[in-house]
Amino acid sequence: MSAPSSENEVRPTAFAALRRLLAPLRARLAVAVALQAVSSAVGVVPLIAVAEIARMLLEPPVDEARVWRAVVVCGTAAPISLLTGAAAVTLTHLGDAALQLSLRRALADRMGRLPLGWFSTRGSGTVKKVVHDDVHAMHYLVAHTLLDATTVVVVPVTALAYLLSVDWRLALLCLVPLLAGIWLFARAMTGVGPKMADYARAATEINSGVVEFVDGIAVIKTFGRARVAHERFVRAADAFHSFFSRWVADTTATTTASQIVVAPPVVVLLLLAASTALVTSDQLGAPDLVAFALLGPGVAGAVSGIGTRLQALRTGGTAAVAVAAVLDTPAQTVPERPLAPDGVEVALRGVSFSYDGKRPALRGIDLELAPGTVTALVGRSGAGKSTLARLVPRFLDVTDGSITLGGVDVRDIDPRTFYRTVGFVFQDVGLLRMSVAENIALGRPEATRERIESAARAARIHDRIVAEPRGYDTVVGTDVEFSGGEAQRIAIARALLADPPILVLDEATAYADPHAEAAIQKALSAAAAGRTLLVIAHRLASVVEADQIIVLADGQVAERGRHHELLALGGRYARMWDAQHAAVAATGPPDRDASRARIEQETLS
Template sequence: MKPPVFAQMLAPVRGRLAVAVLLQALAAVAGVVPMIAVSEVAAALLGGGARPERVWWLVAAGTAAVLVSLLCAAAASTVAHVADNALQLRLRRDLVRHLARVPLGWFSATNSGQVKKVVQDDIHSMHYLVAHTLLDVTSVVLTPVTALAYLLGVDWRLALVTLLPLAAGLALFARAMSGAGPLMAEYGRAAGEINSSVVEFVDGIAVVKTFGGARGAHQRFIRAADAFHDFFSRWSRRTTGVTTASQLAVSPVVVLIVVLGTGLAMIGAGWMPATDIVPFALLAPVIPAPVSGIGTRIQALRGGDTAAKSVTALLAEPVMPRPSDPEAPGEGGVRLRGVGFSYDGAAEVLSGVDLDLAPGTVTALVGPSGAGKSTLAKLVARFFDVTEGSITIGGVDVRRIDPAALYRTVGFVFQEVALLRGTVADNIRLARPDAPLEEVERAARAAQIHDRIQALPRGYDSEVGVDAEFSGGEAQRISIARALLADTPVLVLDEATAYADPHSEARIQQALSAVAAGRTLLVIAHRLATVREADQIVVLDSGRVVEKGRHAELLARGGRYARMWRAQEPAQESRRTDTVVETP
């Protein structure tokens, strides 16, 4: 039988956990000794003829056992928490290393709430399992076993009676937990949906504030919350009655009524001396007590196993293959031959794409939404691997280039810019952390953002999100400064002016003109006017190249590009700023 996933995941800290469990076992056994000592003292005093030295010996033994129990329990908790910290650090490092190797396109297709749940919530949820549950289980098993062993020596018949509440509690609890496995899986799915929808809700909060349609605009969050409420309510209604009966069956009051009632009857019948009732009065409630907390502990075990499965699944995500004998890209341009691509074997997104990007030229990708423009651009930067054909840079297949060398060769300016928590200078230095400030400022000047940065309270040392806030157009120019500082010979621009206002667009276009100088550019464009001076315009439709050429040539052909141009022409004429990415 295959062990639970969490048991396999605990392997790196198994030795420390074994020590913690052993210490907790000593603490549990020692914790029963004081009650045994009190029972013996009471029996000796009530029975008469007790020797003082024996009584004092029992008191000393009980006192020493208390100290041993406390010390061992504290040591066990310390060792378990150290093991938990070590495991969490190891898992988070493993996840970060693994996420650094998965295809970059995986992040576009994966909800950030799901990643956050695994990296933060699931690993944190294993804390109770590692640092507490194993020790709790040790105590709830050994404490009643030790007490039962002693009571069997006092009177085996009454000791067996103490097991009746335990049996009743376990039977009722088993009934309450029947079918809990699928329900726990459903609980995990519902919690994951809540996590994802909360991230989506927060991302769209500006829309809610602007238009006020919270339920209409964020139905996914509302549905997830309502579904979780309905599911948990049904589960609670089904199990509350039986669970309550289980708790009552093992409660100290019920246990004492059953055991002491039976014991008094046995004393009255002359089957046991009266003094033997004292140990049962003290220790009988201990035996069935674990049932009262068994639900929490089983839930912790299942929750830990579910969390471990999520972590394992993320660690099992396929990584981008790395060449065993990497090659360095040459000085040539980018060449695509017979390129085809599909996501997870589904319908083809691209098919039979042949394209040449000569060094130092600007190539524009245009076409309707869903034509495959962004996908094609991401393949050049190896966000994914092609499923057919090949892409070469300087004559070397991108799959033969080491990822670090590839991203020193190919840069990418995204539509949506992510600024990290840190200084403005560090945000620009992402590709070159050791770049001197002079070069950072030079890149910022070329990107038309230097003056805005200088106006901040601490200039380039201002921290983003603390004393530096940037508009969308300003953030885009910081992204362009990154690309300038990285100085990659090939650069992909994914509609860099999509969300810019006219003033910001003009500044961004000036920055892009600086970027274009001496580089091979692949530009994704929706507004055709911004790329009419490109050296090559490629029209994609349904994943295929349907036209390519210069602006004037494509207009003269009267094909798909010409129809797109005519459709956009009124909007183009109405724009005051009609700037383009200039060819170097």
């Protein structure tokens, strides 16, 4: 049984997630870090050579051979540092490219084996964020941060080791700005964890406000209340401004101070003041000032970029947690020894389901879908209609009880056999970036063009397709963008071509225009002949001929029977029927489509 909810996911720590995801790159990254260490250490050598050349030239007699050897060392070290650094960067970037490819393949493989309901509880934006944004967010960490961290450690250590050999007093003085910078930066970062969480929440509110503004502006302006459309965005922007201003005000002074104390001019000034005092008191040779002026700033300068690198670590760790959580999501169970169903009768026995393992969305559902019959699910919003409809095609697996097909538990049937038997058309249509013909033939890729066109005609979408210059070869999302109703009819054509004996429909004509709706209903009625249909209905008039109508309330079966039987009961169904008829009578047939939202609201209240 697969986990039904992301709330039950055990999310790893950032360190554990990074350690796991970067494990295949461990050897490559180790080599890259070693190369970067060599590059960083050798990169300090030219400065040391210049300091030594200055010492030799300022302390006669001048040994020309030694001077030229130092020049050769300086000229040799620079290209070695560049080459080893370039090799390190190349290795990390190649490793990052390999990591992104392997992670995206692993995510695609995992998502291909997840319960379909996992996707219905997440928007496409969430999936895109994990597969694209979060994987990409690890780029800077893998390709740059490890090398930067190596440089931050190796350069000060190498410079300090040399300066200790020149004068230990001034060398230790170089540590004062470094330690002061670290202390000040640590103070500025106090409580950054909760503040970053507040920052993310504030940014999310702004994003949500923008989406609401864009999605709602047309409707709100129609009623002359344009201000309402962007009030949430304005409030979110104001809240973000207030929060960020307070954060900046609290940390600016300390952060600025941490940058100033390690700035090269400040460090050089400090060292020159101290070294001048030592020179004038004959405790230090004048040529030694060159060494500290050149290498002293490098000892403390490492702190100046620590904030950026810590942020890269934090961002990469957060992204790694999100990626690892998806990879750890339990896949839908696949039977080792699949069983073949005997027939196409569907039976639900004691079915219960919960999204979070706590609050039940469905409880104790017993239901039989006899071959060739139509079963309609009705009820107010939140009653559990869509959840129940998604259990039958195994978008979700039951929490308790069982669903059988032909006497066999659906979890014991091979998925390929199962989805050749059970088809579905939901309100949220998914069209892929491929030709229209390929979209329709998704369930039967071997179908001929004639059969594809026949299914499109039955779904009343053929004329719209051939109106495009490339007809059925038109690429969805590139050559054309179909409206919601048109996409719905393509999905219906797909289901008709797949020709499954069991079909689940969630208000399949929801996005159809009034002109096409009747034709599509006739096409679906013809296609339903000999099939088992499970239909989610919002307009009761569309299911009066159903073989059985199931009225759901609070996740349970409240009433069941045929239309006339339920009307005779005078219960929930009868009240819903009266409410819809009263609403239609009040608005009139010509305004049926325009008043649909209000009709349904009155029905469901």
